[in-house]
Amino acid sequence: MTDSFQAPRGTLDWLPPRSGARRAMIGAFAARAERAGFREAQTPVFEEQGLFARTAGASSEVVGKEMYVFTDQGDRELALRPEFTAGIVRAYLEHGLSREAQPVRLWSAGSCYRYAAVQRGRYREFTQVNAEAIGSDDPAVDAELIALQVGWFRELGLEGLAVRLNTIGDRADREPYLALLRAFLDKHLGDVADDVRRQRDLNPLRAFDTKDPASQAVMAQAPVIADHVGAEAAAHFDRVREFLDARGIAYVLDPTLVRGLDYYSRTTWEVAWPELGAQSGIGGGGRYDGLAELIGGPPTPGVGFACGVERVLLALAAQERLPGVAPRCDAFFMVLADAARPTLHALMEAARDRGLACEADLAGRAAKGQIKQADRVGAARTVVCGDDEWARRVCLVRDMTSGEQIEVALDDLVGHLADLAGGAQA
Ligand code: AMP
Numbered sequence: 001m002t003d004s005f006q007a008p009r010g011t012l013d014w015l016p017p018r019s020g021a022r023r024a025m026i027g028a029f030a031a032r033a034e035r036a037g038f039r040e041a042q043t044p045v046f047e048e049q050g051l052f053a054r055t056a057g058a059s060s061e062v063v064g065k066e067m068y069v070f071t072d073q074g075d076r077e078l079a080l081r082p083e084f085t086a087g088i089v090r091a092y093l094e095h096g097l098s099r100e101a102q103p104v105r106l107w108s109a110g111s112c113y114r115y116a117a118v119q120r121g122r123y124r125e126f127t128q129v130n131a132e133a134i135g136s137d138d139p140a141v142d143a144e145l146i147a148l149q150v151g152w153f154r155e156l157g158l159e160g161l162a163v164r165l166n167t168i169g170d171r172a173d174r175e176p177y178l179a180l181l182r183a184f185l186d187k188h189l190g191d192v193a194d195d196v197r198r199q200r201d202l203n204p205l206r207a208f209d210t211k212d213p214a215s216q217a218v219m220a221q222a223p224v225i226a227d228h229v230g231a232e233a234a235a236h237f238d239r240v241r242e243f244l245d246a247r248g249i250a251y252v253l254d255p256t257l258v259r260g261l262d263y264y265s266r267t268t269w270e271v272a273w274p275e276l277g278a279q280s281g282i283g284g285g286g287r288y289d290g291l292a293e294l295i296g297g298p299p300t301p302g303v304g305f306a307c308g309v310e311r312v313l314l315a316l317a318a319q320e321r322l323p324g325v326a327p328r329c330d331a332f333f334m335v336l337a338d339a340a341r342p343t344l345h346a347l348m349e350a351a352r353d354r355g356l357a358c359e360a361d362l363a364g365r366a367a368k369g370q371i372k373q374a375d376r377v378g379a380a381r382t383v384v385c386g387d388d389e390w391a392r393r394v395c396l397v398r399d400m401t402s403g404e405q406i407e408v409a410l411d412d413l414v415g416h417l418a419d420l421a422g423g424a425q426a
Helices: 018-035 049-056 061-066 085-094 139-156 171-187 194-202 204-209 213-219 231-247 274-279 309-318 338-353 367-376 387-392 410-425
Strands: 046-048 069-071 077-080 104-113 125-134 162-167 265-272 281-287 302-308 331-335 358-360 381-385 394-399 405-409
Touching: 018 104, 018 125, 018 139, 018 309, 046 049, 046 085, 049 077, 049 085, 085 104, 085 125, 085 302, 125 139, 125 309, 139 162, 139 231, 139 265, 139 281, 139 302, 139 309, 162 231, 171 194, 171 204, 194 204, 194 213, 204 213, 231 265, 265 302, 274 309, 281 309, 302 309, 331 338, 331 367, 338 358, 338 381, 338 387, 338 410, 381 387, 381 410, 387 394, 394 410, 405 410
Parallel strands: 331 358, 331 381
Antiparallel strands: 046 077, 069 077, 104 125, 125 302, 162 265, 265 281, 281 302, 381 394, 394 405
């Protein structure tokens, strides 16, 4: 009843049949990440509000305007996680993961929360799959992450992706560049929108994110950070590109790509599926070598990405490529003798224990209705037990494809079904 404040009605993907596709997609992500050495990490849905404020930077949209913040009964200021990275790095620092072999690679999937203007592809509760590699500044790690993300999209069959890539250098490179950018903005303050003027003092890099066409035209003339990165960051970026090129991963260099959170350094990237329109970003990531220090830890390099599961679902649905999740039903139990139901339901449970998918009528349907229901669930066979069969402690097992039917003693039913299903699978 309250779904509509989180997402417009009809766009929720949490219910069948979309919920099956969602789980299959997340399952494919988990399996792919684990093949690449990532392990699952689950962090709390709510954390101390300061964790996100310190790390994302007060100028970020997410922290400034979009965070769900509340005070609990112990007077703690908490926030629903707007993203995974800060919580994962906090967990890495608090739970001794820095003593394991580096980089520690972790994947996660779950809900994130942002008080954003709801529209197609943009919800207040949404799902991210996320991957982080913490503890190595090797450029091969940046490429591993990008390859994992792009590889997942490829595995899902998503075509027509646009990958944009940039480097924003190290923090030390940024100050002299920001001075240049502020000077540029000062010259054009009269020609840009209010949000851009505000960013001049908060975080001038964000001026590039403006949606206002006139401001965008101004920003197209602005100095870009990629021209002002130091030698080390530039060499790192060249090497990342070499790793990507060797893997045949296509990308476009975009010197204006700065990403929304303050903690990024060096490599940044975004993946879009342009046909989604206004909310076309299906994933983004970057290196965040300064983040651990913002949380009170020692200098620790890291790189990671997140993808929006609902947007990927929208893109796959538009391409008619939602992962198929046809539910399986090995046997539908048509119990027409009321006295037989408890025994037949017990046999059904025993068959489930053997790994078979079984259902029975649970709504008092007459014979015709039960046949229809068996059809609806795509049952491979029916188990029929009417008064006559029950009196003889037998049932009829009918193959729904061939129409063949045999009589089986109830005592032998579970073994018989298991043999049939085993034979069918072999
Ligand atoms: P970000 O953490 O902002 O880089 O977001 C990573 C990805 O999460 C984006 O590329 C989107 O696919 C997805 N995403 C971000 N915000 C939302 C939202 N409000 N609703 C749905 N998906 C979102």
